[in-house]
Amino acid sequence: MSAALAKYAEAFAAAEAAPGSPAWLAELRKAAHAEFNSIGFPTTRNENWHYTSVTPIAERTFRPLKGAQSSAAIGGLIERAVGDASWARAVFLNGQFEPSHSSLASLGRGVRVSTLTAALAEQPDFVSAHLGKLAAWNAQAFTAFNTAFVQDGLVVRVARGVKAEMPLHVLHLVDKQAAGCMIHPRLLVVLEPSAELTVVESYISERGVEYFTNGVGEATLGDGARFYHCKVQRESREAFHVGTLQATQGRDSLFHSFSYASGGALSRTNTYTRLAGQGAEVRLNGLYLIDGAQHADHQTIVEHIAPGCASRELYKGILDGESHGVFNGKVYVEPEAQQTDGKQTNHALLLSPTARVDTKPQLEIFADDVKCTHGATVGRLDDIALFYLKSRGMGADHARAVLTYAFAAEVLETVELDELRDGLEKIAFERFTRA
Amino acid sequence: MLKIENLHATAGGKEILKGVSLTVNAGEVHAIMGPNGSGKSTLAQVIAGHPGFEVTQGSIVYDGENLLDLQPEERAQHGVFLAFQYPVEIPGVTNAYFLRSAYNEIRKARGEQQVDPMEFLDVMEQKLKLVDMDPDMLHRSVNAGFSGGEKKRNEILQMAVLEPKLAILDETDSGLDIDALRVVAGGVNALKKPTNATIVVTHYQRLLNYIVPDKVHVLAHGKIVKSGGKELALELEARGYDWVLEAA
Numbered sequence: 001m002s003a004a005l006a007k008y009a010e011a012f013a014a015a016e017a018a019p020g021s022p023a024w025l026a027e028l029r030k031a032a033h034a035e036f037n038s039i040g041f042p043t044t045r046n047e048n049w050h051y052t053s054v055t056p057i058a059e060r061t062f063r064p065l066k067g068a069q070s071s072a073a074i075g076g077l078i079e080r081a082v083g084d085a086s087w088a089r090a091v092f093l094n095g096q097f098e099p100s101h102s103s104l105a106s107l108g109r110g111v112r113v114s115t116l117t118a119a120l121a122e123q124p125d126f127v128s129a130h131l132g133k134l135a136a137w138n139a140q141a142f143t144a145f146n147t148a149f150v151q152d153g154l155v156v157r158v159a160r161g162v163k164a165e166m167p168l169h170v171l172h173l174v175d176k177q178a179a180g181c182m183i184h185p186r187l188l189v190v191l192e193p194s195a196e197l198t199v200v201e202s203y204i205s206e207r208g209v210e211y212f213t214n215g216v217g218e219a220t221l222g223d224g225a226r227f228y229h230c231k232v233q234r235e236s237r238e239a240f241h242v243g244t245l246q247a248t249q250g251r252d253s254l255f256h257s258f259s260y261a262s263g264g265a266l267s268r269t270n271t272y273t274r275l276a277g278q279g280a281e282v283r284l285n286g287l288y289l290i291d292g293a294q295h296a297d298h299q300t301i302v303e304h305i306a307p308g309c310a311s312r313e314l315y316k317g318i319l320d321g322e323s324h325g326v327f328n329g330k331v332y333v334e335p336e337a338q339q340t341d342g343k344q345t346n347h348a349l350l351l352s353p354t355a356r357v358d359t360k361p362q363l364e365i366f367a368d369d370v371k372c373t374h375g376a377t378v379g380r381l382d383d384i385a386l387f388y389l390k391s392r393g394m395g396a397d398h399a400r401a402v403l404t405y406a407f408a409a410e411v412l413e414t415v416e417l418d419e420l421r422d423g424l425e426k427i428a429f430e431r432f433t434r435a
Numbered sequence: 436m437l438k439i440e441n442l443h444a445t446a447g448g449k450e451i452l453k454g455v456s457l458t459v460n461a462g463e464v465h466a467i468m469g470p471n472g473s474g475k476s477t478l479a480q481v482i483a484g485h486p487g488f489e490v491t492q493g494s495i496v497y498d499g500e501n502l503l504d505l506q507p508e509e510r511a512q513h514g515v516f517l518a519f520q521y522p523v524e525i526p527g528v529t530n531a532y533f534l535r536s537a538y539n540e541i542r543k544a545r546g547e548q549q550v551d552p553m554e555f556l557d558v559m560e561q562k563l564k565l566v567d568m569d570p571d572m573l574h575r576s577v578n579a580g581f582s583g584g585e586k587k588r589n590e591i592l593q594m595a596v597l598e599p600k601l602a603i604l605d606e607t608d609s610g611l612d613i614d615a616l617r618v619v620a621g622g623v624n625a626l627k628k629p630t631n632a633t634i635v636v637t638h639y640q641r642l643l644n645y646i647v648p649d650k651v652h653v654l655a656h657g658k659i660v661k662s663g664g665k666e667l668a669l670e671l672e673a674r675g676y677d678w679v680l681e682a683a
Contacts, residue, residue, distance in 0.1 A: 383486050388523040391483050392593060393511035393540035402528055402536070409527020
């Protein structure tokens, strides 16, 4: 075991000794911890991490957060979230659930939402049937890390044919009490056939706080289910963030994931799905806006297992300063998955000569009757478009800002929720047009 | 108002304008005609400050100022307007925002008060009628998904909003059907004042049935080879360009 891992052994022993976990979960944690120790933090020799060095995470020692905490900062952090105050809401501060700021009752009949801690007590069989069943804790270091140290999180179950009455907003807030800490949130979503749910996850933190968020989500979509997931990551510029969402989709289901990433010193968003039932559809979209020395990485894996499934991916990045963006999109088409229709697109806009993008589409196709395309561009603002705006009287800076926003707008338009889309458009617009 | 003398311009090292001289006075409409590749569009774009061309010789004086010293946005703020032959699509930015930003920039340059979105809607109401456009277009992205005719109408709408002193229409008639042509020409005529001037760049005489020029110039091989009154356009329509080129 390397020194980078050994330093977490003590924290793990302490967590293991804590009472309250059922035996199966203790076993799962133990197995995940063993996997974490054996896999270790990925290096850039690992093809999944070729363009992203996690050395800044590996060389630090993050502590688990313990004990009672003050919730004084919550109000200010909630205000910064994009969304609607009337949505159902689950608020976590530094990984701990804050019941007095949460309201989960309004999602309607047939929607059961509870914290992981509560679900372990109230519906242990359901949790044990799903937790750790999709996310690859036995193959991915950060998923193993989360599974070994998982604190709290949210468990959502939507009954057959039920459409949740409103979106569920999960706010992951961090204040300075969590400086130097690690937070391992968990999301478990089970949609029974023809159920429908929207989840917005907002990651927001106070300025200047250095910490590590390592989230894992698992979503099971039954036949005909529809799951809309938006992740809005606007953490401090000192934060480290790894987030993995693994979905599996039944027949004719729809999964739409949108990732907005503008925070963090280093962030990595993994969105993975298995198209396991015929006619399932997945749409993966993302926008990252980074500058300074920020690093933002998105990885997608779409496994076409059943025939007649469609996957659509559009990711865009706008990079300034010396920032570094990475996009790696994998599409596997299994031999059974005939009539697969896959399209992957990613575009990056470089605003400075020192910003950098690495983009790697990977298609592995084992079926013969498929339509799969991918395209990637890295570019700068178009001179003719700039001239068009200037010829209407706009100054050079304003013209550049408008075109930069326009580049982002195409992918923001894919967000279905009006309040979220409008809010993200507003912050993106202000980011580029501020003087 | 506009005095161009011995203007030479290159693109990618190739000389396209080879000594153009032209004087336009307030209240006048000038038509610039000529065969394809003669440099008509280049002349229009150089006046507006297109970054793809380099002026190597000559001068453009506009309202007593050396236009070539000004950035494209400064030219616009001084009242120069180019209706593009190929208007640029800007997905994600609404026409309302685009038009209001341009309108406010120009007002700011003139020392006038800026308008808020509500006041701007009042301004737009009458301008939209001028080019027969639906108010819904204000909420659509700039030119994105517009038909050719809608794009050209949108150019004239911008012109109506910005009220330029010198308007240059670069092949605004190309790709328009007869109804759209009438609307576009009607808009241009309605905006005509004794204090402003219009330069119409066109390949065909057709547009000049609707926008009647005071002077017609033939541009060929980067130079103006013949100038005359509106009857010259009719003669060109009947006889083609060859006789002018031969005479030159």
